[in-house]
Ligand SMILES: Nc1nc2c(ncn2[C@@H]2O[C@H](COP(=O)(O)OP(=O)(O)OP(=O)(O)O)[C@@H](O)[C@H]2O)c(=O)[nH]1
């Protein structure tokens with residue numbers, strides 16, 4: 001996405017002629033401690049939609065956007081991963097430092113830095129400012145989160161700070177417009193004054209000395225410094241409690257799974273109903289020929305069977321976003337740290353793993369914040385075991401078709417329990433695999449944990465809606481592109497040349513690999529769906545939709561779930577579920593693993609071990625279920 | 631001064647101030663300094679993990695930082 005915005009930025013600027021003397025816009029880098037609000041400011045200034053969330057290490061790659069000051073100068077703004085100081089140990093910090101120091105091909109050396117710090121943590125964050133100052137670049141200090149500092153009763157003499165630092169200091173609240181106009185005005189002033197650069201320090205300043213100076217300065221400019229935010233203190237007393245906190249985390253996760261199931265039934269039925277009505281109507285008005293079949297049995301059956309799951313995806317992301325925006329995510333990582341320690345992983349690895357419940361791709365990228373390469377590698381390798389949102393359609397479809405909604409213990413529902421179990425098996429195997437890897441291939445010292453826990457923040461409803469809308473768009477775009485294309489191609493391959501599936505092109509291809517899957521109970525239809533399903537997991541659902549719609553075209557249109565009920569045995573269905581816990585049926589995940597590990601070997605290892613686990617567990621499930629007489 | 635203790639020795643709710651680091655040369659000390667631990671800073675133990683007292687949530691001035699027992703044992707403190 002960065003590349004894309006890069007191109008957009010370039011296009012915008014190449015047509016620009018009225019900037020005298022200078023070739024193209026100047027470059028500004030957003031620098032500062034993690035979670036200080038750099039990306040929020042970036043979005044505010046450029047109108048971009050960089051990911052913002054309330055935990056350190058959200059931004060792990062660069063992003064560029066364009067903005068203009070009232071005086072009419074244009075600037076390229078680069079959003080960077082957060083750094084506390086100048087020693088870069090993790091991948092993301094290395095990226096940030098190399099951009100600041102002009103050591104990358106991708107960007108011009110920044111002409112200026114916006115150093116963003118959390119005003120409420122001025123005492124600690126001032127040392128970040130001083131370290132950045134030693135780089136000798138012009139800068140403007142953004143005292144961000146002023147709203148929170150003021151709420152807590154913190155009083156800062158910004159004018160004095162500016163005088164002492166010798167650089168402009170702007171108080172701002174990036175989530176709102178507060179301070180933005182001031183920032184732009186100061187920027188114009190700095191640019192007009194053509195300040196001569198200070199010599200950058202020959203060698204890095206002594207950190208201890210920097211700290212002493214920072215603390216002294218803090219004491220001079222902080223007029224009133226109250227204690228820690230009360231709400232955060234109270235909430236942490238409960239949420240980080242070793243017993244109550246852990247119990248609450250489990251309860252929250254369980255509640256999420258139940259909600260994904262139960263809250264979605266009504267909207268899903270509505271979508272299902274409209275899709276059924278649409279295909280019924282089309283079947284009525286169109287002549288009974290191949291066009292009708294392509295539309296109804298191919299496209300609508302394929303795309304429709306996936307679109308139904310939109311409500312579930314939205315509900316899942318609602319909870320993930322809430323956890324990210326409130327600051328609970330970092331607490332979850334804290335609670336899980338002991339387990340991570342036992343497994344041999346860095347506690348911060350929990351955040352990438354938790355984001356992998358949305359999708360393994362951002363999860364793997366978030367692993368860049370881990371300092372040890374071994375940790376990062378292990379995290380990348382196990383990220384696909386976290387049940388990503390694309391598995392929801394597969395799981396839900398099969399659970400709805402094969403697991404009765406029996407009440408269990410008066411409180412729970414068997415379907416929800418099976419779903420929870422599928423997630424749990426994924427998590428437990430991830431723990432197991434990590435443990436084995438850390439004992440063998442990625443052996444190394446146990447890693448430290450040094451992670452800031454942000455204060456709790458109230459999620460902005462508008463931001464939340466925007467985040468959900470983005471996720472919905474991604475899901476629908478996939479349905480409208482990949483699944484749409486697969487449905488058409490598959491319809492052709494199934495409909496010709498023969499009359500039955502077995503004699504169609506798809507059948508011929510499927511029969512080649514069918515023998516591989518026959519021992520674990522998969523039938524030809526499933527095998528055919530698995531092939532395009534390599535593109536993405538939910539594509540398999542679309543493919544099954546098309547396969548069974550074409551097969552059952554003569555009968556009255558029935559839902560995919562009913563079709564599966566009559567076509568599959570219970571052991572087969574369970575085996576398919578077991579397969580999907582592990583199988584790396586997602587090309588983009590594999591591609592990103594390749595990019596992030598920068599190694600064919602590790603990528604191959606990941607793909608092979610996942611397929612092996614998938615095959616073995618599907619086989620065990622199938623034969624186990626059969627021997628139980630299911 | 632009395633014998634040196636570290637954050638690891640503190641109980642939940644105890645206040646202290648940072649006096650130094652057990653091994654000033656250790657690479658991890660640079661990391662601890664960068665995130666903010668510095669001589670004279672005011673700290674307080676906010677939360678502890680269930681077993682073995684790790685991880686530890688420490689208030690450092692107005693910042694909260696989570697550490698594992700190993701890192702906590704590197705930061706020398708004096709009780710307030
Ligand atoms: N109340 C308030 N919240 C803010 C402000 N600026 C940012 N936030 C919130 O602070 C959190 C962190 O913001 P980000 O913009 O993601 O921070 P970042 O500096 O980009 O963080 P990294 O990418 O992790 O380095 C988010 O929850 C924001 O909504 C502000 O001025 N006031």
Ligand SMILES: [Mg+2]
Pocket residue numbers: 038039040051052058059080081082
């Ligand atoms: Mg960011």
